Amino acid sequence: MPLIVPAYAAVLGLMFAVLSFRVANARRTMRIGLGSGGDKQLERYIRVQGNFAEYVPMALILLTFVELQVWPTWLVHVLCALLLVARVVHAFGVVREPEDFRFRAIGMITTLAVLVVTSVLLLAGGIWHPEA
Numbered sequence: 001m002p003l004i005v006p007a008y009a010a011v012l013g014l015m016f017a018v019l020s021f022r023v024a025n026a027r028r029t030m031r032i033g034l035g036s037g038g039d040k041q042l043e044r045y046i047r048v049q050g051n052f053a054e055y056v057p058m059a060l061i062l063l064t065f066v067e068l069q070v071w072p073t074w075l076v077h078v079l080c081a082l083l084l085v086a087r088v089v090h091a092f093g094v095v096r097e098p099e100d101f102r103f104r105a106i107g108m109i110t111t112l113a114v115l116v117v118t119s120v121l122l123l124a125g126g127i128w129h130p131e132a
Contacts, residue, residue, distance in 0.1 A: 002067045008080035009060050015087065016056070019049040041097060048091045055111050059083050062118035069125035079114055086110035 023045045027033065036043040063083070067076045090107025093100045 002064050004073060004076045005060060005064045005067050005080060008063070008084055011084060012056055012060070012087065015084075015091075016049070016052055019045070019052055019091065023049050044095050044097065044099075048094045051090065051094070052087060055115070056083070056087065059111065059114055059118070062115065062122065066118050066121050066125075069122065069129070071121060071125070075121075079118060082110055083114045086114065 023042070026039075026042045026045050030037060030039055030042060032039065032042060036046055060083075063076065063080055066079065086107045088107075089103050090111065093103025093105075093107055096103075
C-alpha cells in the first residue's frame with residue numbers, strides 16, 4: 001500500500017487549493033468572471049494554477065506506480081520532494097512581475113525530470129520483474 005506518495009499528494013493538494021484561491025480572490029477583487037480581462041497579474045495567477053493542474057496529476061500517478069513497484073523508499077521521497085520543490089519554484093518564478101525566468105525554467109526542468117525519471121523507472125521495473 002502506498003504511504004509516501006499520498007503524503008506528498010496531500011501537500012501538493014493544499015498547494016493547489018492556495019493557487020486556486022489566489023485566482024478566485026483576484027477574480028473577485030477585479031470583478032473578472034472569465035479569462036484574465038487583460039490583467040497581467042491575473043493571467044500569471046491563472047497560468048501558475050493551470051500549469052500545476054497540467055503536470056502534477058500525471059507526476060503523482062507515475063510516482064504512485066514507482067512506489068507500488070517497491071523502488072527504494074529514499075528514491076520515492078527524493079522524487080516526490082523534487083516535484084514539490086519544482087512546483088513551488090515554478091510558481092514563484094511565474095507569478096512575479098517582472099518574471100524571473102530562471103525560477104520558471106528550473107521549476108519546469110525539474111518537473112519534467114521527475115516525469116522522465118519515473119517513466120524510465122517504471123519501464124525498468126516492468127522489464128526486470130516480468131513475473132509481477
